[in-house]
Amino acid sequence: MGERILLIEDDPQLGAQIADFLGRAGFEPTWWTGGRPLQPGESSAYGLIILDLMLPGTYGLDILRQLREGSDVPVLILSARNDTADKVRALKLGADDYMTKPFWPEELVERVRARLRRPVMQRQSLLELGTLQVDLQAREVRVEGKPVELTRVEFDLLAALAKRPGAAVTRQWLVENVLDPEREGSERTLDVHVSRLRRKLGPGKHVETVWGIGYRLGEGGGT
Structure with missing residues (x-):
C-alpha cells in the first residue's frame, strides 16, 4: 500500500466516500469518526492528516493546535465553514491546506498528492x-x-x-x-x-x- 492517511470525519457517508477514494488512489486510509488528541508519536505513523473542524465532543482546531506542539505532519482541513476568518485561523495554527464542503473527492485526492510531494517543514530553531x-x-x-x-x-x-x-x-x-x-x-x-x-x-x-x-x-x- 501507499502512504498512510489519517481521516478524522464524523459524517458516515462522506467519510466512507473519502476513505474509498483514498484507497483506490493507492493510499492506506485510517478513518476516525470522532475527534481526540493524538498521543505523542502517534502522528508519525501517517504521511498526512485530513481533519474535519466540526466534530462531536471536540473542535478540529483544538486537535490541530495540540498536534502542532510536537508534530509537523501535513494537515488538510475539511469544513463546511467558508468564512475567511476561519481559514486564516486554521492556516495560522499550522494547517497546510483548507477545503470547504461540498467538494469533489477527486480534487481532495489531488490536493493530498500535491501536499505529499512537498518537503515537510523543518522544526529546528x-x-x-x-x-x-x-x-x-x-x-x-x-x-x-x-x-x-x-x-x-x-x-x-x-x-x-x-x-x-x-x-x-x-x-x-x-x-x-x-x-x-x-x-x-x-x-x-x-x-x-x-x-x-x-x-x-x-x-x-x-x-x-x-x-x-x-x-x-x-x-x-x-x-
Missing part, C-alpha cells in the same frame, strides 16, 4: 542555507555572519521559505500565511516585500523566483 542563517526563536538573520535587520513581514517571509529549503512555495500560500489579509493580502504587495528582502540579503540572491508558481530559498544564483 536555527536554519542555515549557504551563508544565510535564520534564527526562528530569536528572530535574527545573518548573512556571512553579519546581522541583517528585517521588518516583521520580511522575517516571516524568509522564515516560511527557510522552513522548506529548495521547495517552491506558491505566492498564494505566502499571501495567505505571511501577509495580513485585512491590510495587505495581495500578490502585488508580496512581490514588493520580496524585492525589499532581496536587497537586504545582498547580492547572493537567496530568494529565487519560480516562474508561474512562487518563490523558493536557494544558496544563490536566483533572479
Whole structure:
C-alpha cells in the first residue's frame, strides 16, 4: 500500500466516500469518526492528516493546535465553514491546506498528492542555507555572519521559505500565511516585500523566483 492517511470525519457517508477514494488512489486510509488528541508519536505513523473542524465532543482546531506542539505532519482541513476568518485561523495554527464542503473527492485526492510531494517543514530553531542563517526563536538573520535587520513581514517571509529549503512555495500560500489579509493580502504587495528582502540579503540572491508558481530559498544564483 501507499502512504498512510489519517481521516478524522464524523459524517458516515462522506467519510466512507473519502476513505474509498483514498484507497483506490493507492493510499492506506485510517478513518476516525470522532475527534481526540493524538498521543505523542502517534502522528508519525501517517504521511498526512485530513481533519474535519466540526466534530462531536471536540473542535478540529483544538486537535490541530495540540498536534502542532510536537508534530509537523501535513494537515488538510475539511469544513463546511467558508468564512475567511476561519481559514486564516486554521492556516495560522499550522494547517497546510483548507477545503470547504461540498467538494469533489477527486480534487481532495489531488490536493493530498500535491501536499505529499512537498518537503515537510523543518522544526529546528536555527536554519542555515549557504551563508544565510535564520534564527526562528530569536528572530535574527545573518548573512556571512553579519546581522541583517528585517521588518516583521520580511522575517516571516524568509522564515516560511527557510522552513522548506529548495521547495517552491506558491505566492498564494505566502499571501495567505505571511501577509495580513485585512491590510495587505495581495500578490502585488508580496512581490514588493520580496524585492525589499532581496536587497537586504545582498547580492547572493537567496530568494529565487519560480516562474508561474512562487518563490523558493536557494544558496544563490536566483533572479
